Amino acid sequence: MSKDASQVSPLAPARFPELPVIAGLKAAIGRAGFYKHERPDLLLMLAAPGTQAAGVFTTNAVGSAPTDWCKRALDAGRGSSRGLMVNAGCANAFTGADGDAACRRSLEAAAVKLGLAPNEMLAASTGVIGVVLDDSKIARALPAMELGPVDWLAAAQAIGTTDTFPKGAGAACEIGGAKVAIAGIAKGSGMIAPNMATMLAFVFTDASLPAQILERMLREETESSFNSITVDGDRSTNDCVLLFATGAAESPPIADAKDDRLAGFRAALSQVLADLAIQIVRDGEGATKLVTVSVSGAASDASAKKIARTICESPLVKTAIAGEDANWGRIVAAAGRADEPITREMLSVRFGELWAAKDGMVARDYDEAAMSAYMKRAELEISVNVGAGAGRARMYTCDLTKRYVEINGDYRS
Amino acid sequence: MSKDASQVSPLAPARFPELPVIAGLKAAIGRAGFYKHERPDLLLMLAAPGTQAAGVFTTNAVGSAPTDWCKRALDAGRGSSRGLMVNAGCANAFTGADGDAACRRSLEAAAVKLGLAPNEMLAASTGVIGVVLDDSKIARALPAMELGPVDWLAAAQAIGTTDTFPKGAGAACEIGGAKVAIAGIAKGSGMIAPNMATMLAFVFTDASLPAQILERMLREETESSFNSITVDGDRSTNDCVLLFATGAAESPPIADAKDDRLAGFRAALSQVLADLAIQIVRDGEGATKLVTVSVSGAASDASAKKIARTICESPLVKTAIAGEDANWGRIVAAAGRADEPITREMLSVRFGELWAAKDGMVARDYDEAAMSAYMKRAELEISVNVGAGAGRARMYTCDLTKRYVEINGDYRS
Numbered sequence: 173m174s175k176d177a178s179q180v181s182p183l184a185p186a187r188f189p190e191l192p193v194i195a196g197l198k199a200a201i202g203r204a205g206f207y208k209h210e211r212p213d214l215l216l217m218l219a220a221p222g223t224q225a226a227g228v229f230t231t232n233a234v235g236s237a238p239t240d241w242c243k244r245a246l247d248a249g250r251g252s253s254r255g256l257m258v259n260a261g262c263a264n265a266f267t268g269a270d271g272d273a274a275c276r277r278s279l280e281a282a283a284v285k286l287g288l289a290p291n292e293m294l295a296a297s298t299g300v301i302g303v304v305l306d307d308s309k310i311a312r313a314l315p316a317m318e319l320g321p322v323d324w325l326a327a328a329q330a331i332g333t334t335d336t337f338p339k340g341a342g343a344a345c346e347i348g349g350a351k352v353a354i355a356g357i358a359k360g361s362g363m364i365a366p367n368m369a370t371m372l373a374f375v376f377t378d379a380s381l382p383a384q385i386l387e388r389m390l391r392e393e394t395e396s397s398f399n400s401i402t403v404d405g406d407r408s409t410n411d412c413v414l415l416f417a418t419g420a421a422e423s424p425p426i427a428d429a430k431d432d433r434l435a436g437f438r439a440a441l442s443q444v445l446a447d448l449a450i451q452i453v454r455d456g457e458g459a460t461k462l463v464t465v466s467v468s469g470a471a472s473d474a475s476a477k478k479i480a481r482t483i484c485e486s487p488l489v490k491t492a493i494a495g496e497d498a499n500w501g502r503i504v505a506a507a508g509r510a511d512e513p514i515t516r517e518m519l520s521v522r523f524g525e526l527w528a529a530k531d532g533m534v535a536r537d538y539d540e541a542a543m544s545a546y547m548k549r550a551e552l553e554i555s556v557n558v559g560a561g562a563g564r565a566r567m568y569t570c571d572l573t574k575r576y577v578e579i580n581g582d583y584r585s
Numbered sequence: 586m587s588k589d590a591s592q593v594s595p596l597a598p599a600r601f602p603e604l605p606v607i608a609g610l611k612a613a614i615g616r617a618g619f620y621k622h623e624r625p626d627l628l629l630m631l632a633a634p635g636t637q638a639a640g641v642f643t644t645n646a647v648g649s650a651p652t653d654w655c656k657r658a659l660d661a662g663r664g665s666s667r668g669l670m671v672n673a674g675c676a677n678a679f680t681g682a683d684g685d686a687a688c689r690r691s692l693e694a695a696a697v698k699l700g701l702a703p704n705e706m707l708a709a710s711t712g713v714i715g716v717v718l719d720d721s722k723i724a725r726a727l728p729a730m731e732l733g734p735v736d737w738l739a740a741a742q743a744i745g746t747t748d749t750f751p752k753g754a755g756a757a758c759e760i761g762g763a764k765v766a767i768a769g770i771a772k773g774s775g776m777i778a779p780n781m782a783t784m785l786a787f788v789f790t791d792a793s794l795p796a797q798i799l800e801r802m803l804r805e806e807t808e809s810s811f812n813s814i815t816v817d818g819d820r821s822t823n824d825c826v827l828l829f830a831t832g833a834a835e836s837p838p839i840a841d842a843k844d845d846r847l848a849g850f851r852a853a854l855s856q857v858l859a860d861l862a863i864q865i866v867r868d869g870e871g872a873t874k875l876v877t878v879s880v881s882g883a884a885s886d887a888s889a890k891k892i893a894r895t896i897c898e899s900p901l902v903k904t905a906i907a908g909e910d911a912n913w914g915r916i917v918a919a920a921g922r923a924d925e926p927i928t929r930e931m932l933s934v935r936f937g938e939l940w941a942a943k944d945g946m947v948a949r950d951y952d953e954a955a956m957s958a959y960m961k962r963a964e965l966e967i968s969v970n971v972g973a974g975a976g977r978a979r980m981y982t983c984d985l986t987k988r989y990v991e992i993n994g995d996y997r998s
Contacts, residue, residue: 231922233920233922234918234921234929235921266914266918266946267947302914302917405900487817487985491990495994501678502714504714504822505647505822507646508648510646511646516646517681519647533681533683534680572990573990573994576900577907580900581910
């Protein structure tokens with residue numbers, strides 16, 4: 173799927189999952205030619221009339237033409253967008269009025285293809301920043317694209333860039349006795365950091381839910397999934413997560429996000445989002461370790477998250493993990509520079525079940541041999557208690573390896 | 586001076602500078618054995634009676650026994666400290682009461698050697714975190730140490746850890762017609778980030794200045810020097826800059842930091858601190874490029890500094906520079922995620938005199954060939970205007986290379 177596809181992440185899942193059919197949804201894959209080599213790089217999706225949609229978008233102030241478009245379209249159409257076009261290879265970010273115009277023209281062409289009005293379309297792009305989208309490539313690709321049942325694997329492959337494996341997740345649940353399904357795909361492996369951490373993710377359900385409930389649940393569940401991962405702390409201009417509900421499962425109408433009948437759906441959605449988010453970390457550029465950092469004893473949950481993020485984004489912590497070195501001193505130092513309340517004398521650090529530091533000092537029963545053995549695992553759990561309160565948070569990250577430097581040192585050429 | 590000494594940074598100055606003699610100052614170098622291989626790792630300095638001292642210290646909440654000691658000693662003695670002991674190889678950070686006691690014992694022994702009271706001593710340590718200082722090594726090393734004229738090169742070498750070259754800077758100036766000199770040494774090449782960004786720096790003058798003036802000038806001048814550099818964003822537990830004034834030059838007494846007669850001294854001090862700070866960046870672990878990032882057009886100077894820091898600490902920006910790729914899109918993206926006001930439509934980026942982006946788009950006269958040639962330089966200047974006001978700031982950083990990962994992936998073993 174890219175020049176790195178030959179080297180699949182060692183943290184990749186064994187296989188792409190079986191995803192449920194989402195009633196009321198079709199897709200088409202195309203080749204617009206945004207890459208020098210031949211590959212699918214264009215995805216169209218069409219959801220049934222009546223579909224409701226919601227999105228959360230990057231907080232990067234630079235943004236991009238497609239994220240700007242989506243925000244306007246969702247606002248103007250009150251969440252009634254039901255067409256989606258995603259291209260890989262060109263982010264169309266920082267491209268000014270020319271980029272906006274190209275985005276609009278490409279969506280007008282796609283809308284004709286799908287039989288929609290342009291304002292029913294949403295768009296997402298990733299790739300190089302600063303290059304205006306060549307919408308003529310999209311216009312030329314559209315006629316050959318055939319809408320049909322969704323091939324989730326092919327869809328996930330079409331939206332990838334430096335991804336080394338396609339990312340998908342699904343779940344089934346009930347709303348008020350009606351069976352509903354959720355399926356999602358995501359892409360991303362670099363320029364990944366919270367708020368939004370996502371690069372791109374598209375999640376679909378056949379549940380019948382209004383846009384404002386979708387948006388609220390998406391926003392809340394994004395906090396503990398896409399906003400709790402970080403690869404390199406670099407928050408992209410184009411990140412977005414879109415959630416579409418086709419209503420084709422004919423689940424009972426729900427008017428309140430707190431309706432008890434939504435509990436199962438919310439849990440399933442949460443699981444799908446977290447699954448996709450962690451897959452993005454698993455594909456972190458050059459990653460060889462998946463690291464879960466749990467911070468407890470913080471002054472608040474927000475404080476815990478800031479401390480966890482500081483640890484997760486510390487180059488010294490990440491390189492130590494790459495070297496399979498249980499360098500807990502760097503974890504302690506990172507916790508100390510988060511500018512959040514900590515009680516130094518109570519600080520503790522655990523790797524899995526092994527104590528590294530306790531009560532502000534190296535643990536009395538610190539076991540170097542056991543620790544070294546633990547560090548060889550591909551998946552590590554680091555728990556830090558900062559002794560300042562009851563706040564807690566969990567974040568996911570990966571190690572920082574020479575391969576990351578290699579991939580990112582020569583991206584454009 | 587360390588396992589990496591064989592690979593001197595390509596950004597190292599041609600030679601260690603000639604530093605002026607500071608009247609009223611002596612030094613001794615020792616070997617305490619904190620390293621497996623034989624090397625000087627202990628420095629003692631003794632300043633004349635009446636010396637005034639000031640310090641600025643890490644804001645890392647974990648801190649360390651020696652920085653805690655210094656803060657207490659400077660407060661209690663009202664800046665009259667005149668003995669200094671520095672060891673390399675053990676940070677004595679996150680070592681609890683045991684670490685505090687070891688620090689105290691080592692300083693008591695050093696005070697006896699120097700003929701001082703313990704509370705006239707200051708201390709600084711760098712090295713591995715979490716290991717209690719073995720003060721018996723210091724006690725054994727002290728008898729063989731001979732105080733004499735300061736050998737600045739030897740002193741700079743004794744305090745280094747992963748440094749690949751010794752760092753020194755000096756200047757001469759006048760205060761009210763009296764000639765005074767300034768000389769300083771520094772160490773540091775990783776775990777370098779603002780507030781304090783320093784690792785360690787010790788600056789001496791023979792001017793006659795009270796501690797409160799020293800402290801105020803040091804704090805102000807640190808902002809544009811040590812607090813304006815970043816290698817990896819990791820702020821250490823042990824960072825400190827100490828400034829001693831022996832008074833031996835018999836410059837006229839000054840009671841007010843705003844006294845006009847201090848203008849020359851302040852400029853000289855500023856130059857010495859900036860020189861030392863930039864040398865630390867030049868020795869950034871694995872660095873092959875020295876990068877100056879100047880941000881203008883920000884809402885305030887503080888906002889400009891936050892944007893500059895976000896650019897300087899972006900792994901994607903740093904790896905692109907390592908790859909000699911003028912990836913201005915990543916600079917724009919980093920500016921956009923600093924959570925500071927920017928006017929996207931006015932954003933501009935320049936490399937040296939070459940425009941990359943202007944008015945929110947790629948520059949019309951963008952010249953890829955000229956840009957590629959520019960990126961091959963060892964020293965790069967990146968200027969970013971964010972079009973939101975009159976605030977400006979300048980920061981210094983280096984690139985992120987495979988060598989950084991190598992050095993930090995296997996530090997403890």
